[in-house]
Amino acid sequence: MSDVPFRNPGWAGNTGEFDLTEEQVRGTDFVGERPPEGGHPAAAGTYPYQRVERDPDAPLFEGPYKERFEKILTRYPTKQAALLPALAMAQELRGHLSPETMNEVADLLELSPAYVRGVATFYTMYNKRPVGRYLVQVCTNISCNLCGADDVLEAFLRYTDTELGETSEDGNFTVIEAECLAACGFPTCVQINERYFENVTAGDVPRIVERLKAELEG
Ligand code: FES
Numbered sequence: 001m002s003d004v005p006f007r008n009p010g011w012a013g014n015t016g017e018f019d020l021t022e023e024q025v026r027g028t029d030f031v032g033e034r035p036p037e038g039g040h041p042a043a044a045g046t047y048p049y050q051r052v053e054r055d056p057d058a059p060l061f062e063g064p065y066k067e068r069f070e071k072i073l074t075r076y077p078t079k080q081a082a083l084l085p086a087l088a089m090a091q092e093l094r095g096h097l098s099p100e101t102m103n104e105v106a107d108l109l110e111l112s113p114a115y116v117r118g119v120a121t122f123y124t125m126y127n128k129r130p131v132g133r134y135l136v137q138v139c140t141n142i143s144c145n146l147c148g149a150d151d152v153l154e155a156f157l158r159y160t161d162t163e164l165g166e167t168s169e170d171g172n173f174t175v176i177e178a179e180c181l182a183a184c185g186f187p188t189c190v191q192i193n194e195r196y197f198e199n200v201t202a203g204d205v206p207r208i209v210e211r212l213k214a215e216l217e218g
Pocket residue numbers: 139140141142143144145179180181182183184185187188189
């Protein structure tokens with residue numbers, strides 16, 4: 001615990017109204033990641049959002065995926081209402097939602113392809129084109145931006161050797177900017193596939209990228 005008396009009413013940016021250092025406010029390490037197997041119920045909704053290994057040509061919803069699909073359908077009054085989780089599962093399998101994949105989901109749910117296209121293109125969480133094994137989403141919204149998100153983004157681009165929105169030559173990384181990831185109290189927040197990394201600074205980035213590369217090799 002810091003022995004600095006707590007007298008700031010909240011994060012006041014650089015107004016100089018309190019004497020906490022940046023380290024005292026943000027800590028010196030990023031908080032970590034959501035466990036891939038789910039863990040806390042709050043994280044379960046995102047599991048398993050995006051796997052590292054996926055196959056753009058995988059059949060849609062066979063075997064255990066068929067079971068999950070059927071289970072999902074039981075939660076909704078009509079099969080059409082299950083569109084969002086069905087799209088999420090299609091993306092989990094194939095990595096992105098191509099027009100062909102959207103058409104297949106439309107067939108399965110007896111929806112028009114145009115309706116499915118309209119929904120899929122509304123949400124940024126659905127990838128409309130292929131992404132790298134790791135999709136690195138750096139929040140550059142206001143809280144994170146005030147705490148160095150631009151530097152974090154720049155560091156990810158440098159250490160993954162890629163351009164914004166493009167996929168690295170080895171197919172491992174796509175780095176994009178994200179709007180608020182709902183972790184404003186822990187800036188900068190970075191979502192990498194299904195995991196959240198919080199309190200990330202530019203200095204943490206080489207370690208995070210090395211860790212991801214090691215996971216791929218392991
Ligand atoms: S502003 Fe970055 S998580 Fe909300």
